[in-house]
Amino acid sequence: MAFTYSGRHHVHPIANALALELEQLVVNYPGSPEPALDHVSLKLASGLRVALVGANGSGKSTLLKTVAGLLHPQAGTIRIYGHPVGACHHRVTYLPQRGDVDWRFPVSVKQMVLAGRYVHLGWLRRPGPKDQAMVMEVLERLGLSELAERQISQLSGGQQQRALLARALVQEADLLLLDEPLSAVDAPSRAIIAGVLADLRSENRTALVATHHLDRLDDEFDRVISLENGSLQTDRVIEEAGRRLAPARAPRYDQLVTRTI
């Protein structure tokens, strides 16, 4: 039996529950007069790739962190597969911004990715051969096998983002909250990450991705939600047919608006 980090035992999924349901969510940072999230409501069915766009300070990161349980809302409710935040830590994974990680710390890429298994192991249990094998498989999939023994600071920006994504995949979560996984990413890394997102969709897993990269949104996502000053601005579902008509130039947020809610 595992001693889980949260002290709670894993709960069973609720049939037909939405991947994520937010109702009138309000989040304030202490000392700030304006709420970081202002009555945000949102429903996400499972198996979608959702892009979260908006300027710096629009609340993208706050939204992801609140769903991940890192910030506590002042009002409103959050349901993840029908359960409150923290009821099933292993089913939700949060990929932090690259700047949140101390890359100079002496761990290898492999060890960092192995940490994705910790939520399943809990206190006192060490990763076993199955966990190791899973890590090697994911490293292979993300093109990081040859870098497995490198210290994490010896990776490029794109490789570091792939390592963070590898850790999120190893956790085998159903809801992936990815905070700026495309920042500082070169073209090959971006292609690999887009491939992983497509795979997630086919596995009926859900990805909510905060991003500044507005080109190719229509190719890589199924839904685009934009935030402005902590409020939901636009919500656009991308139809399959629209994919072939991907815009040639990167559009601005306001040009993405097709349906305002």
Place this chain on the structure above:
Amino acid sequence: MINWLLEPFSFTFMRIGLVAAILVSITCAALGSYVVLRRMAFIGDALAHTVLPGLVVAFLNGWNLFGGAIAAGLLTALGIGWVSRRGVVREDTAIGVLFTAMFALGILMMSRMNSFRDLSHILFGNVLGVRLGDLYITAAIAVGVLLTLALLHKELELTSYDPTYAEGIGLRADRLRTLLLILLAFTVVSCIQIVGVVLTSALLVTPAAAAAMLTNRLPRMMLLAAAIAISSSVIGLYASYYANVASGAAIVLACTGSFFLAWVAHMLRTRVVRG
């Protein structure tokens, strides 16, 4: 030559001193690796200083010095944890204010006493004055600290480099940090008899900082730091026996010497890699 090496340890106090120094070296090296990597060097130094009033109060009342020191150390560790959670004052500012105040309080109480000589051992350490009873306490602290670090290795490591992800899977990074501070309080207290209040942070920081330049794996860094600290302690003991110098200061300077050697090795290696 062999006689020269063995002669100091024909004395019981030298043997006890050696064992105490080795135990403290290992504990300091393992915990010191976290202190260096998590940039907690200032806290380590502060903890060593704030222990002083606890030691003086215990000394005046004839209590066990360890007890007084540990009580003061734990109080400080929990106080720092509490202050950093509130976020009213910046943590390093709060530590700066508290640690000088506690240290001054200790000196004030000391200055009212007649026997200043005993307390100079507290300030500068006296590895040769370690008693058998102290050795048992030092051993118990070493076992406790090392066991905790080993059992919680994966959690302590993860919260050190990625506290955000750690919180996301339900780990409490702040609690693990407080735990590290508590371990630090115990370690500092056992360190004080070897190098004293003033030089304790050297034993925590210098060997680990030297090891950090030689490897990029945490367990290896801990082992290397332990090897550096142990050899520095032994060199320091010989120096104090044959050259009749203060043992604590000799141990610290031996650590500093290792640090410079590691630095030179690091520079040479990076130059070879680049060249």
